[in-house]
Each structure stands twice: as C-alpha cells, then as structure tokens.
Amino acid sequence: MNRRVWGTAALAAAVMALTASCGLAAGIYAADITADKLEGRWTDGGAASLTFHADHTFSSESLGKYPVTSKCGDPEGLTSGTWAFWAPTEPGSTSFTVQETAKRGSVLSLSFDGRKCSVDVYLYGDDADPGMCPAPDADEGCGLIGYLQRSDEDG
Helix, strand or coil: CHHHHHHHHHHHHHHHHHHHHCCCCCCCCECCEEHHHHCEEEECCCCCEEEECCCCEEEEECHHHCHHHHHHCCHHHCCEEEEEEEEECCCCCCCEEEECCCCEECEEEEEECCCCCEEEEEEECCCCCCEEEECCCCCCCCCCCCCEEECCCCC
C-alpha cells in the first residue's frame, strides 16, 4: 500500500516539475480560448513574440526559432499575416477547417503575408492562463524552445 501511495506521489511530483519547468502550469491540457483572450502580445520571455489583433491580423518577431516555421523559407520574412481558429465544419462535427469567423478554439492557423505558407499554433493551459506553441503536432509541444504566454507589456 505504501509503495502505491509513494509511486502516485512521485508521478504527481514529476508531472508538476515537468509543467513548471516549461513555465506553463497546465501545459499538458489543450486550452479553448476566445478571440478576445487571444488579442494582445504573447512572448516566450526571449526574443520571440506574436501580437494578435481583433481584425485577424498578427505581427511576429523571431518566430523562426520554432522549427515548424522552417517550411516557410526565410525566417526573417515571417513578420506578419492573418490568423484564424480551426473550428468544426458544422456543429457536432469531428471535421475541422480554418474559419476566420470562429470566435474561439484551441488551435490557430497563422498565414504569413507574401507567402503560401501557414503554421499551426496549439493553445495549452486554460482560459485564465493560456500558453501557445507553434508546432507541427499538438503532442510535440515546445519543450525547451519555450511556450509563448500573454505579456503584460504592449506590443
């Protein structure tokens, strides 16, 4: 019995340490956030940032550090574009498409100006404290590269 209790406690501590090391307490859960919670500046605490606007445009800095952007060519040119949520094609559907009219979601599509290239960004955490990661797959996460989180400073 004590081995099971200690084993469970050790597992819980490992999960807490892993999510805390990523700087995202609830990093293992997909976040479903509203467009107004998305608007504003998001940063990884370093040079990379994304700033989302209500008109579905965004600007970015140093986004080339995320490997998923390599499919878009020169990372220096990844400075602006449009964003939209992935949303069900119809209510209750398991089929999703990029929809600029969607008001909330857990995955974004970023389309870069002047390029035929888009990148998916996965939202983690919860509505109150979300984080995001540009990645080819939700299961990959951002690990050591760093999750982007809301910034209090203006972008």
